[in-house]
Amino acid sequence: MARQGFSSSILLPWCARLILGAIFIYAAIDKILHPEAFAKAVYNYQILPHAFINATAIVLPWLELILGVFLTVGLFREGSVGLATLLLLVFLGAMAFNLARGLNIECGCFSSGSGSSGVHMGWYFLRDALFLIPALYLFVITFLRRNWRYA
């Protein structure tokens, strides 16, 4: 029994980190390749002041890539898990804000292409909410439980 508990306490966090890391790396690549299109996606959210749009489009994809790599290899675990969770919450908040005010835009989450895919933002919201599951799980075992070293 003890043996099983030990292996799941290592395996589950490892899987969660791998999944979350892969999501972040995948999300970063298209944005890094197409900065202008991503800037347009950021603009479309109509949340940030104009002066911050380009800086966000320049830095955010790299933040996602670094977080993805760090999560995957297990570097800077506490910071990576905290920041990844925070980022997902910010993305969800931005989408919820635009859903609430009836603005249906491209989410710019994985592809920064400007053409409308016709998918309602509500679906993107649900998808990102799913990504929160591994993130919140890691957050809880990292910050709120005692055996944090396995996270």
Added chain:
Amino acid sequence: MTGKQGIIWRRALLQTCSVGLLAIAIGLAVNQLRADRLPLIGDWSPEGLLAKDMVVTLEEARGFCESRSAVFVDARSFDDYREGHILCARNLPLKDVDERFESAMSGIPLEETIVVYCDGEECSLSEELAKELYFRGYENVKVLVNGWSRWVEAGFPTEKG
């Protein structure tokens, strides 16, 4: 909060700052090195946005000209226009836009594609005329940057008079 958890939170904060700084450094450095770099502060005003979506390539312009699917508007002076212009282009010098708009654009529906050009890479006449046309109701206004020189260089059809 136990002492151990306090250490974890402090460590997380420090790591978060490090990751953030690293992302800023790499992001800025890569942006500087790439050809399609973004300016740190972009022009996201309606006019700036309009300018971004307006540019057509030489090949696209040639296609428009061949299929007669766009109206070409020469933004240079009447004298320059008379010496030579893109085949079938109309002349609407920016400085005379108020007086000549009606006659130059008569019979052209507002949904028609318009390609505006002038001469020289620094020439802002076409862009300003394009904005002028846009604000006067034309929705599909394009700009062929440095249009006249590139058109002549490519050997595409022109006419005089």
